[in-house]
Amino acid sequence: MMPTKVAVLIMRGICKRWALKDCGSKVRKAMLAICACFGILPVAGARAEAKDGDVELGAYLSAECVTCHQVNAQTEEIPQIAGLDPNAFMAAMQAYKAKQREHPIMQMMAGRLNDEEIVALAAYFSTLE
Amino acid sequence: MTWNRRKFLGAATGALSAPAVLAEGSGKPRVVVVGGGAGGGTVARYIAKDSDGAIDVTLIEPSQVYFSCFFSNLYIGGLKSIDEIGHTYGALAANYGINVIHDWAVAVDRVDKNVTLAGGQVLPYDKLILSPGIDFIEGSVPGWDLSVQTKMPHAYEAGSQSQLLRAQIENMPEGGVYAMVAPPNPYRCPPGPYERISMVAHVLKATNPTAKIVIADPKPKFSKMALFEDGWATHYPGLIDWIGEDFGGGDVSVDPDQMMLTIDGEEMAVDVCNVIPAMKAGRIAELAGVTDGRWAPVNSADMSSKTDPDVYVLGDACQQGDMPKSGFSANSQAKVCANAVRGSLTGSRIFPPRYANTCWSLIAVNDGVKVGATYEATEEKIARVDGFVSQVGEDANLRKTTYEESENWYAAITADMFH
Amino acid sequence: MATGVKTRVKLPKQVRAGEVVTIKTLITHRMESGHRLDSDNQPIPRSIIHRFLCEFEGELVIDLDIGPGISTNPFFEFQALVPGPGVFTFIWFDDDGAIYTDSRAISVMS
Numbered sequence: 089m090m091p092t093k094v095a096v097l098i099m100r101g102i103c104k105r106w107a108l109k110d111c112g113s114k115v116r117k118a119m120l121a122i123c124a125c126f127g128i129l130p131v132a133g134a135r136a137e138a139k140d141g142d143v144e145l146g147a148y149l150s151a152e153c154v155t156c157h158q159v160n161a162q163t164e165e166i167p168q169i170a171g172l173d174p175n176a177f178m179a180a181m182q183a184y185k186a187k188q189r190e191h192p193i194m195q196m197m198a199g200r201l202n203d204e205e206i207v208a209l210a211a212y213f214s215t216l217e
Numbered sequence: 218m219t220w221n222r223r224k225f226l227g228a229a230t231g232a233l234s235a236p237a238v239l240a241e242g243s244g245k246p247r248v249v250v251v252g253g254g255a256g257g258g259t260v261a262r263y264i265a266k267d268s269d270g271a272i273d274v275t276l277i278e279p280s281q282v283y284f285s286c287f288f289s290n291l292y293i294g295g296l297k298s299i300d301e302i303g304h305t306y307g308a309l310a311a312n313y314g315i316n317v318i319h320d321w322a323v324a325v326d327r328v329d330k331n332v333t334l335a336g337g338q339v340l341p342y343d344k345l346i347l348s349p350g351i352d353f354i355e356g357s358v359p360g361w362d363l364s365v366q367t368k369m370p371h372a373y374e375a376g377s378q379s380q381l382l383r384a385q386i387e388n389m390p391e392g393g394v395y396a397m398v399a400p401p402n403p404y405r406c407p408p409g410p411y412e413r414i415s416m417v418a419h420v421l422k423a424t425n426p427t428a429k430i431v432i433a434d435p436k437p438k439f440s441k442m443a444l445f446e447d448g449w450a451t452h453y454p455g456l457i458d459w460i461g462e463d464f465g466g467g468d469v470s471v472d473p474d475q476m477m478l479t480i481d482g483e484e485m486a487v488d489v490c491n492v493i494p495a496m497k498a499g500r501i502a503e504l505a506g507v508t509d510g511r512w513a514p515v516n517s518a519d520m521s522s523k524t525d526p527d528v529y530v531l532g533d534a535c536q537q538g539d540m541p542k543s544g545f546s547a548n549s550q551a552k553v554c555a556n557a558v559r560g561s562l563t564g565s566r567i568f569p570p571r572y573a574n575t576c577w578s579l580i581a582v583n584d585g586v587k588v589g590a591t592y593e594a595t596e597e598k599i600a601r602v603d604g605f606v607s608q609v610g611e612d613a614n615l616r617k618t619t620y621e622e623s624e625n626w627y628a629a630i631t632a633d634m635f636h
Numbered sequence: 637m638a639t640g641v642k643t644r645v646k647l648p649k650q651v652r653a654g655e656v657v658t659i660k661t662l663i664t665h666r667m668e669s670g671h672r673l674d675s676d677n678q679p680i681p682r683s684i685i686h687r688f689l690c691e692f693e694g695e696l697v698i699d700l701d702i703g704p705g706i707s708t709n710p711f712f713e714f715q716a717l718v719p720g721p722g723v724f725t726f727i728w729f730d731d732d733g734a735i736y737t738d739s740r741a742i743s744v745m746s
Contacts, residue, residue, distance in 0.1 A: 163625035192605035455640020
């Protein structure tokens with residue numbers, strides 16, 4: 089139960105932070121996302137761990153990211169890719185996908201990534217220096 | 218039926234069923250890319266980078282320095298220097314071994330599979346990628362042709378044209394008139410003319426507040442229209458007069474000698490006349506015989522020409538479906554194309570195509586807006602899946618963030634093209 | 637007083653008697669709805685064109701009440717039967733009391 093409690097606490101924080109009007113189904117979706125990164129639940133039949141991801145697929149998909157995100161240069165509004173924590177990255181993608189986290193471009197881009205693709209990206213990014 | 222050389226060679230090649238021709242000497246497959254912009258720069262870089270030397274990549278681009286069309290309006294508005302929008306090709310050669318040739322491609326032989334350069338050199342290819350951008354359609358604005366572009370600039374290919382337009386705006390007499398003849402659809406960078414109007418207004422408001430801006434537009438509406446009209450009313454009240462199709466904006470002619478512009482039968486004297494004519498694919502696409510009408514139709518799965526599977530067309534020049542003609546689109550298409558070309562030449566994995574676009578526009582200092590969408594390949598075309606657009610009445614902080622985001626994007630995409 | 641207001645009208649210069657013509661009008665106007673807040677979170681006062689009128693030789697063609705939901709630069713397109721030569725008059729009424737007018741003469745082919 090402990091990790092779930094942690095997740096619930098985090099969710100409350102998220103709801104407060106983004107001042108969500110309607111939390112019902114969004115909470116459930118985000119719960120899944122957050123539980124996934126605590127390694128509690130399987131996602132789409134595969135455990136969401138970066139080491140299991142398809143690095144080559146991730147490399148291909150990452151081409152879409154680097155139009156805006158540089159690998160090794162942090163800019164004011166757009167974070168760099170290298171050094172991202174894989175679990176934090178996967179949770180962020182799931183949160184954008186569930187529209188729990190605000191940003192129209194990221195919601196759109198993450199919105200069409202399936203779970204396998206998110207893991208593949210995490211796998212590829214963890215190979216970067 | 219007459220047998221010309223092309224048909225004969227085509228038949229002969231078929232009879233011999235020759236395997237893929239490898240480049241002389243190196244034994245590696247050869248890719249020739251024509252045009253070093255957002256499509257060509259990106260595709261050359263990705264093929265060379267990801268194939269790790271297994272493919273010979275040659276990039277043909279006449280200019281030593283590429284001035285990006287995106288952000289060139291910010292140069293006109295005085296917010297960027299010309300150097301900030303200029304990029305060179307040195308890193309593509311040094312980092313990835315791309316053979317960069319500064320010359321014009323003047324002919325394509327799709328039977329013998331080679332490209333002839335203006336300097337006389339003939340380059341064989343296994344795969345040819347054309348990303349030549351746009352050319353203007355002669356006669357689309359009566360009275361205007363390329364010979365008067367130094368008098369009535371288009372500034373729709375960035376560089377010296379942008380510098381000329383900026384100088385003309387700075388030298389306008391007090392209370393003078395800046396006129397734009399906007400292009401018909403489809404054209405490069407749908408919000409571009411209107412971002413330019415915003416930037417010209419930004420300059421005139423500060424330096425020449427009694428000046429006027431007139432836009433003659435053959436379209437009844439335009440990209441991000443509500444956002445621009447709202448922004449113009451906020452930042453530049455009374456300065457901008459947009460005459461759309463409903464009020465005769467499509468019935469236009471110019472007289473460059475007299476600096477006169479006629480809209481819907483009414484003649485007016487103008488001090489700057491920024492003519493952006495109707496557009497078509499860059500000429501090499503037509504010379505290669507892969508155009509149908511104004512543009513080059515491509516397959517949505519890999520950007521290959523519908524005429525020839527060994528020729529690919531990227532960016533503004535291609536006709537693909539729903540994606541706007543933008544640098545972001547060309548960059549996105551280039552990555553799908555690079556993956557497919559590399560796969561077919563080296564057997565590397567080919568992943569399903571996926572496309573995206575975002576266009577940022579600046580209405581005033583720190584007042585940025587954006588529109589974006591994702592796209593997928595269908596049998597018929599590249600089709601829009603999902604999208605968003607900035608809203609009228611957003612708060613100033615969000616608009617400022619949007620502008621800063623566009624600056625960060627600019628740094629990233631130019632690195633993705635050239636470094 | 638609203639700034640930068642400009643009117644624009646398009647209709648044929650010449651018609652046949654009894655012909656129906658399409659008339660297009662536009663006024664460049666902010667159309668501030670009164671529902672927005674400024675940067676200090678204070679409401680921005682409503683300032684819109686609230687009425688538009690078109691007459692032909694003193695006879696009413698169209699009379700519109702306009703609400704704050706209408707977007708910037710209101711555009712109206714409508715049709716009118718032209719019985720004979722005459723002048724169309726167009727009048728826009730601003731919340732701030734200003735009245736903007738425009739007119740167009742139309743002739744009839746013999």
